[in-house]
Amino acid sequence: MTSELRLFNTMTRRLEAFESIDEGHARLYTCGPTVYDYSHIGNLRTFLFEDILRRTLKLFGFQVTQVMNLTDIDDKTIRGANEAGKTLRDYTDAYIEAFFEDLETLRIEKAEHYPRATDYVDQMVDLVKSLEDKGHTYRSEGSIYYRISTFPEYGKLSGIKPEENLAGARVDSDEYEKEDARDFVLWKAAKEGEPSWDTDLGKGRPGWHIECSAMSSTLLGTTFDIHSGGVDNIFPHHENEIAQSEGASGQSFARFWLHAEHLVVEGEKMAKSKGNFFTLRDLIKKGFDPLTVRYLLLSVPYRQKLNFTFDGLHAAAQAVERLTNLRRRLDHNPTVDGAGKLSLQDVDSCGADFRAAMADDLNTARGVAALHNLCRLVNTALDEGGISQDAMLRIESVLGEINSVLDIVPTAAEGAGDGDTEIDDLVAARTAARAAKDFAQADTIRDKLTELGIVVEDTPHGPVWRRTK
Numbered sequence: 038m039t040s041e042l043r044l045f046n047t048m049t050r051r052l053e054a055f056e057s058i059d060e061g062h063a064r065l066y067t068c069g070p071t072v073y074d075y076s077h078i079g080n081l082r083t084f085l086f087e088d089i090l091r092r093t094l095k096l097f098g099f100q101v102t103q104v105m106n107l108t109d110i111d112d113k114t115i116r117g118a119n120e121a122g123k124t125l126r127d128y129t130d131a132y133i134e135a136f137f138e139d140l141e142t143l144r145i146e147k148a149e150h151y152p153r154a155t156d157y158v159d160q161m162v163d164l165v166k167s168l169e170d171k172g173h174t175y176r177s178e179g180s181i182y183y184r185i186s187t188f189p190e191y192g193k194l195s196g197i198k199p200e201e202n203l204a205g206a207r208v209d210s211d212e213y214e215k216e217d218a219r220d221f222v223l224w225k226a227a228k229e230g231e232p233s234w235d236t237d238l239g240k241g242r243p244g245w246h247i248e249c250s251a252m253s254s255t256l257l258g259t260t261f262d263i264h265s266g267g268v269d270n271i272f273p274h275h276e277n278e279i280a281q282s283e284g285a286s287g288q289s290f291a292r293f294w295l296h297a298e299h300l301v302v303e304g305e306k307m308a309k310s311k312g313n314f315f316t317l318r319d320l321i322k323k324g325f326d327p328l329t330v331r332y333l334l335l336s337v338p339y340r341q342k343l344n345f346t347f348d349g350l351h352a353a354a355q356a357v358e359r360l361t362n363l364r365r366r367l368d369h370n371p372t373v374d375g376a377g378k379l380s381l382q383d384v385d386s387c388g389a390d391f392r393a394a395m396a397d398d399l400n401t402a403r404g405v406a407a408l409h410n411l412c413r414l415v416n417t418a419l420d421e422g423g424i425s426q427d428a429m430l431r432i433e434s435v436l437g438e439i440n441s442v443l444d445i446v447p448t449a450a451e452g453a454g455d456g457d458t459e460i461d462d463l464v465a466a467r468t469a470a471r472a473a474k475d476f477a478q479a480d481t482i483r484d485k486l487t488e489l490g491i492v493v494e495d496t497p498h499g500p501v502w503r504r505t506k
């Protein structure tokens with residue numbers, strides 16, 4: 038099925054119309070977190086991009102099956118567990134739980150599957166055996182390595198070609214730089230102080246890259262639609278996944294490869310190792326609303342770097358406030374008879390702009406702009422005489438569609454409604470005082486509301502109040 042949705046494929050280095058292998062069903066593998074610590078907002082930017090991707094696929098009519106792995110065994114988790122004096126399972130359990138909490142806080146939709154690497158060791162062993170049978174591996178001191186010279190297409194995703202004279206040189210660590218493009222480890226011989234499994238391959242534990250190859254084919258099949266991650270995954274991780282999966286199956290692995298650019302702080306990648314990171318929890322402790330963080334992280338299209346600043350976060354808070362007020366005004370202004378001040382065509386064109394923006398490789402900046410445009414049109418129409426019932430229905434339908442992807446407009450239940458009888462009563466008392474021409478009393482009540490951080494706006498349909506931060 039071809040859709041109007043176009044995505045930039047890292048493999049072909051161009052925009053392509055998205056097609057799914059199975060009609061109407063998109064199968065998506067998104068590399069997940071290494072659960073050795075809390076996610077920082079750079080990691081979360083990548084996971085939020087994948088949330089936008091899955092929601093956009095649904096917007097364009099696809100059913101989605103998404104798999105996100107949890108890397109609960111690698112160099113970093115083992116080191117962390119040893120330092121904390123815990124078993125690997127106990128240590129990673131806590132961070133998995135924290136990860137799910139962060140996803141929920143950021144309104145990231147749940148994937149269909151969250152496989153843990155340690156639950157798929159058997160499948161990894163089978164995959165390594167099949168690579169051995171096909172002559173892609175060699176053994177050294179109990180470990181098994183992938184001989185990249187046996188896979189002539191090695192480098193096709195990243196464009197990195199290993200130097201000829203490095204043939205036979207190998208690397209044991211899970212993560213390494215492109216200068217180290219060389220044979221990589223599939224199975225690591227058991228070591229003192231590391232968990233290990235007694236398997237047909239000998240006693241040991243899997244390398245990082247084999248995890249994703251084994252879990253993706255188990256849960257999504259040999260060939261699936263989309264594989265994604267952050268740009269740092271292109272090399273070596275995804276290059277190695279391709280060598281493993283295609284080396285073993287002889288078939289194409291993923292059709293589309295999507296990669297999110299990094300979140301940077303003063304030009305540098307936000308990373309644990311650099312110490313320049315914030316977690317979502319840090320920002321919430323500083324008083325920022327999770328919705329503000331979601332807004333900021335999705336406001337820049339995923340293929341552009343996002344420069345994190347507190348000024349940017351404050352601006353995002355203001356934008357969210359504007360959207361909260363939009364919701365409140367829509368809920369509290371009755372519709373008017375007749376044509377009203379907002380045409381159906383104007384509302385529809387905001388909806389069409391939004392779809393076109395998302396179809397254009399998930400251009401969230403343009404999508405957010407379409408939402409603000411709708412917000413501006415609604416505010417103007419309400420100021421100038423109101424909105425007809427037809428237009429109101431159309432606004433709700435367009436807003437519903439936009440929010441099914443962006444999810445940045447709060448609902449009444451989430452604080453955009455009144456729902457606070459103390460304030461409702463004060464506002465009503467002020468209205469009554471004004472009607473009775475008791476302006477001194479009306480002003481006193483207004484001062485009281487100001488103290489409570491409430492602004493009352495007198496619309497043609499009566500007063501509407503909102504909170505100021």
Ligand code: AMP
Pocket residue numbers: 068069070071072078079080081082083266267268269270297298299300301306307308
């Ligand atoms: P990790 O938990 O380190 O395996 O990373 C999880 C995901 O976050 C991977 O897809 C990385 O590519 C991504 N990632 C790491 N650092 C950043 C960053 N500064 N900005 C955006 N994504 C990142």
Ligand code: ZN
Pocket residue numbers: 067068069249274
């Ligand atoms: Zn992966």
